[in-house]
Amino acid sequence: MNNIFLITKREFLTQVKKKSFIILTLLAPLLVVGFGAVIGLMFKANESHSIIEVVDKSGLFRNQLKSNDKLEYVFVSAADEKAKINNLKDNESMDGILILPELKNQNYNELENSTRLIINAKMGFDTKQKIVSDITDVIKKEKIKQLGIEETQLNSLDKGFTLKTINVSDNSKEDSDLAFGVKSGLSILLMYVTFMFIIIYGVRVMRSVLEEKNNRVVEIIISSVKPFELMMGKILGVTLVALTQFLIWISMSVIGALVLNTGFSSFQKNIPGGNEELANKLDITQIATQVSHSLLELNFPLIIFVFIIFFLLGYIFYSSIYAAIGSAVDNETETQQFTLFAILPLTVGMYGSFSLMNNPDGPLGFWLSIIPFTSPVAMIARIPFGVPAWQIALSIALLLGTTIFMIFLAGKIYRVGILMYGNKATLKEIWKWIKG
Incomplete structure (x- = not known):
């Protein structure tokens, strides 16, 4: 256990001390906003009069x-x-x-x-x-x-009808169209971020294992630690790196929502009542304020808790697969025949979760958020809309049990594959490693 802690600490500190990590962590939100602005300007530039x-x-x-x-x-x-x-x-x-x-x-x-x-x-x-x-x-x-x-x-015939919806299961809160749009946007954002980072950081684990294997450094390392300890140390170290980035970004998002909620509201009060043109130009400010209100009304402690738990377990689950793949092959070309097993379930969960916007409590949403292979993205997609506590607990229990089992299987593959050179791994060969 002490060896796992030492390897985790080394892997974590090595990553977070890099200038690239610090710059990317602080600038990533600004880059995302800037990217969206550039796309908007591109569409604007292509408009014609x-x-x-x-x-x-x-x-x-x-x-x-x-x-x-x-x-x-x-x-x-x-x-x-x-x-x-x-x-x-x-x-x-x-x-x-x-x-x-x-x-x-x-x-x-x-x-x-x-x-x-x-x-x-x-x-x-x-x-x-x-x-x-x-x-x-x-x-x-x-x-x-x-x-x-x-x-x-x-004009009276063309006037639309606004239906106010009150959810008695959610403390009789009024569920407006804007609030639903905010929940949908947050759902897609969290789901997509989880999907991308599980793949990005999982591949990073796989490449790290493959690099040490090809450089024969691993032969020296495992003379001091067990292969399983080395695998878990790498996975947990990179997991903590990802969580550190997420916590920083979540804090920046919450602070940004508070600024929109207070700063823009006070700014609007100073708008001259007769200046209709100026008021029309600040419609975007009003929308931003309403969005920030809707965001702050959400159960953020529960959303953040579920997000961290499912990201953490989902990442460890899939990183175990990636670590096993990295130990079983000799080069990145050979990884392509195995990475499909890791990417396909996540892809099914992500695209299946888009249908949750119309019916978050439907049967598809339920099963996608319960099955461990898809729950890391599906449950995160559902949580802004509200999920019963028993479903969250059941999903966590199943994902935790499956993750432990996957770590066990990956450890058996890693133990044999990390020292295998020159032999092209096949599914039949890997099955023998697991059985042995």
């Missing part, structure tokens, strides 16, 4: 087709139609001409069949759909007017 000349022969659309920051309508006389079309090819300031024919006998089908959009270059799908949507809205309003319905009545 289109100018469309409109020939409205019926006069129906002149005051109803509204321009915006992406699409501008310029109405021209019907007498200039042919000249405009002839000059369109060489006119770089215009993107197209929309020909809206005269509406005869309220025949909207004929109007649709005769409407044409003439362009001088390729036009984006979104722009075309916006034009179609604008024309459809105008025609819809005209048809409703013919039925004798006023605009105020039309």
Whole structure:
């Protein structure tokens, strides 16, 4: 036991003292936010501003087709139609001409069949759909007017219905759409982070074992410690490294939520009441404040506890598999035939968990969060929505028992495979090591 502690300590200190670890731990949240901002800017940079000349022969659309920051309508006389079309090819300031024919006998089908959009270059799908949507809205309003319905009545018909949901199982809290969206986002984030880090750090264990095996350093090491102690020391050391990063990131997230909840709220109070334009620009601030409120209403102690437990056990479970793989092969090329056994169950658990958003308490969610091969990601995906205590306890018990059993199997493979050179390991050969 003392040897396991010493190896764990050495592995942990070696990792956390690296400058790369410190820089990545502190900058990773900022890099994620920056990456999201870059993606947003890329989409923004690819947006276009289109100018469309409109020939409205019926006069129906002149005051109803509204321009915006992406699409501008310029109405021209019907007498200039042919000249405009002839000059369109060489006119770089215009993107197209929309020909809206005269509406005869309220025949909207004929109007649709005769409407044409003439362009001088390729036009984006979104722009075309916006034009179609604008024309459809105008025609819809005209048809409703013919039925004798006023605009105020039309607005009343289009008004949505907001349903307030109160969960009596959760202290009668109101479960809004925003709160559900926050839970879904947190669920996906925790699940994806767990999935990625189990694979990343598991592969790190495998490569560390494979490197020591190829360098024959392991022959010197196991003269002082048992192979099982070496394997467990490496797994636990890297586990503590991952947990250290998670705890730092969780602390930064909670502090960020508190800042959004207090700083932005006080900032909004100073907005002048009559400055509607400024208030509209700060809608994103209001949304951020509401999101922070929803986050702080969650049972974070339970979420953090379940996250750490399932990440810890899930990581040890899969790292044992990776350590066994690293000891059974001689190079990274040969690892490909075995790593599928580690990646596939996690992948099933992750993609299966996306269906939990619609029904977190359904049978699929239950079994994915109970079966040890998928529970490290599925239970973490369910926990923001609330999970009964008995299901959490049952899942932890099964995962803990399976993890201990997997450590036992991996130890038997590691004990033989770490000193095997030149022989290509097969499933049949590995089975013999386990039996022996």
